[in-house]
Amino acid sequence: MTDTGLAFLCGTDLDAYDPSGPAAFHDSSPVLRHRYRQVADWTGVPAGRLLGGDRPRAGARERALIGRLALATAMLGIHDVLAVHRIRPGVLGGLGVGAMVAATLAGALPREALIRTLADGGGPGGPEPAGAVALAFLPAGHDPEWYRGALRAGVRLGGALGEDTGGTYRVVLLTGYGDALRRLAAEAPKGAVRINGSPGVTVHSPLGREAHGTMRRLVTGLPFTAPVLPLCSPLEARALRTAGEVSELFVRNVVQPADLGSLTAEMHAHGTRLGLVLGPSLPRNLLRFPFPVVHVESPADVARAISAILEFGVEMSPAGHHRVPYRA
Template sequence: MTLGYLFGGGVGNEPRGVDLYRKYPLAQEFYAQVAQWTGLTVGQILDEDLPRAPEERQSVGTVREAAHAIAVHDVLARHGLRPTVLGGLSLGGMSAASLAGAVSRRALFEMLAHARGAPQRPADAPEQGLALSFAPTGGDLGPYRGDGRPGVYLAGQFGPTADGATRILMLSGEKAALDELAADLPQGSTVEMPGRSMAIHSPLRMPFREFMAPYLDAMPFTDPELTLVSCLDRRILVTAADVRDAFHRNPTDPINLVHLYDAMRDEGVRLGLVMGGSIPDGILRFPFPVVHVDHPEHVELAVTTAFELGIDLTPTR
């Protein structure tokens, strides 16, 4: 029975992992390391207000999300749970790559901190944003994707909802174009994601991708030691070059959760543990049982579920 770990993407504005940090000394030790690697304080990583400047805010937010997800992984490892297959959305894919052995933790967090120096958009540039689009299953997705609309890009696909009635899409682009699309579609079918001022996973992030390219070219990658699934393509990342390419493409290319969980299913995953809180619990349909592990009380549920499904609990060294 194969255990898979899924890491969500996105950078929320709320604190992450505070109760996990308070309960587990190993999480406290890990956060202290992350603080050294990034130049941030533990408070900045955990629960202090994020910076106002967009690129700096994004950078600190990614450190917060990745630190929380990896701390969850470490707590589960202490309880004997270790994945065979890993994958994640966007930032989550980078965290998964680190835990699969393709890049060191230090290199990952130093890279996320380096992004703080990315140039800000010009003051007169069009305002950007993100939106979620809820399309009826079986219908034409084109209008809900914004097909043919300048300034609107399909940034992500999350697949069907748990009841199978709706497919969830993420749109990225110029805020005015997203607002026009929402006004033309049935009320409530396209909603703005509040506090998101970057058109991630779209060509509008090409300046950021170009800024990060020299750093990623010099960053040390190795072949993954565990099965590492891509969210950009429906494939397994096998070599260091595969992983580096995924890091390069991540800012501008659309993500797809269906690619991720279908490939994990094909690799034999029969239980998925979702690290952290960036993939909502109970909303999406998965092809195998999943347990969301965000808070300390979820750890026992994950261990119990793994035991009941016959997952081998490898003793921790």
Template sequence: MALGYLFGGGVGTEPHGLELYQAYPVMRDLYAEVAGWTGLTEGRLLDEPLPEAPEERQAVGTVRETVLALAVHDVLAEHGLRPSVLGGLSLGAMTASCLAGSLGRRELFDMLLHARHAPELPAEEPRQGLALAFVPAGADESAYGVKGRPGVHLAGDFGSTVDGSVHLLMLSGELAALQELATEVPPGTVVPLPDRPIAVHSPLREPFRAFMAPYLDAMDFADPELPLLSCLERRRLTTGAEVRDLFHRNATEPISLVDVCAGMAEQGVRLGVVLGGSIPDGILDFPFPVVHVDRPEHIEQALAAVFELGIDASGGQPAR
């Protein structure tokens, strides 16, 4: 039975990992190394306010989320836990690709920080936004703007809640269109998110995709050395070219936690570890037990779950 590591995506509004940082020297070592690579202070990587400009805020926020996820991986590795299968959503898929050996850690952070130079949205363009759609089980999902509604795009599928009563989706697009949709469906079922001015995983991010393309084309992507699952469709990525393609397409195409988890189950995963704080605990349904790790006490919980389920935690060790 295999151990799967799952990484969430996006930039959280609340910092995580401070207690782990204080508890584990290996985590502090990584933060110091990343600070040296990026020029960002360790405080900025931990809990200091992010920049105000949207693209710079997004870029620095992705560095913060990624260093936490990698640091949790390193803490678990010190305790003898290594994944057999890797997968993630959006930014998490990039982190998983790094741990699978497709690119080095410094290369990943350099790429993430390069994104801060992307042009900001012109003032004359419609404001962008994100929303969560809590679609009741059995409801017509087309009513929630998942297809054919101007200004609204399906950006992510997070699957069903634990009790099966709700299908959780992420919508992306023009803020006014998302707000209008929220008034047309049952109250509370479409919730525009505050302070999310970038329409991630939608065609509106084509300028960003074009900006990043030359940089990604110049990067060296190796074939993954561990099983690596795509979040853009249900498949395993086996070549460096396929990983590069995921990095290119990530900005403009919807992501699916359902596909990642289904792929993990097909790879024999019987316990998943969610690293970092970007996937909420206890809300979503998974096809296998999961342990969330973003606090010191979670380390022992992960170790106990591995022991109780008889999971092979020897994993693999990429060369890069």
């Protein structure tokens, strides 16, 4: 069943990736185990590594590779688990790796093509080795001097994530070299800058020049088609309607700042009454959305999603012509 009132949000690794939820899904769901076996066949990366095994011993670039494959696999698999429960989206969108996964779930690219692209070094996870990412919490009404100074000293805005749930702070994604972000964290008020615990997974960043060039080369051979479901851009408030627009998103997504507010505003314009965040891809209870949001990271969250669907009046109807054909 599908309904335009239900959005699927595919985030990116903005905080330390926690594999415990996907691991619990893997233990309990044959559907998810099949997805991990399939990705292992396509990439040579075994399920154990995608679920967190041996990652601390890997180098920065290998961690980036495993990180983007692990997150993409978890989101694809959780989508499939929800489909077993006849929960399907009416609109999709995402940030970073999640934008690419959302395009695939909207029917614009086969899954194998997505996974092989991520494994080949495409996507916003292959920065220069010293790159890092952080979340910064700014006063709602102005940019403090410590933040303005950092933007002049090598730190770059990677995305505007909107206000926190209480409306006290604006949350922004910052990218830059690790040394520059550590200096910023030391100069800012305590707790105002939180450096990502998963180094090497830089998104929406000018640091991604190498990945940007790789992605531009890779997309020329990818079999994009027009999305079957509405696909919202993370870069501006609009829906992508053609294969060419999705292809260009893959390229721009690597280096251009994201705007979560524009993404969710476009979802809201499509009639979204409830959003499901797939996988451990956005921080829980941190960001304000224009509609209720439920995070689906572990098996227990499926029941919460079903309860929210009933609570917020998301009327489900047969998928009909909106059904996305499975494209492995």
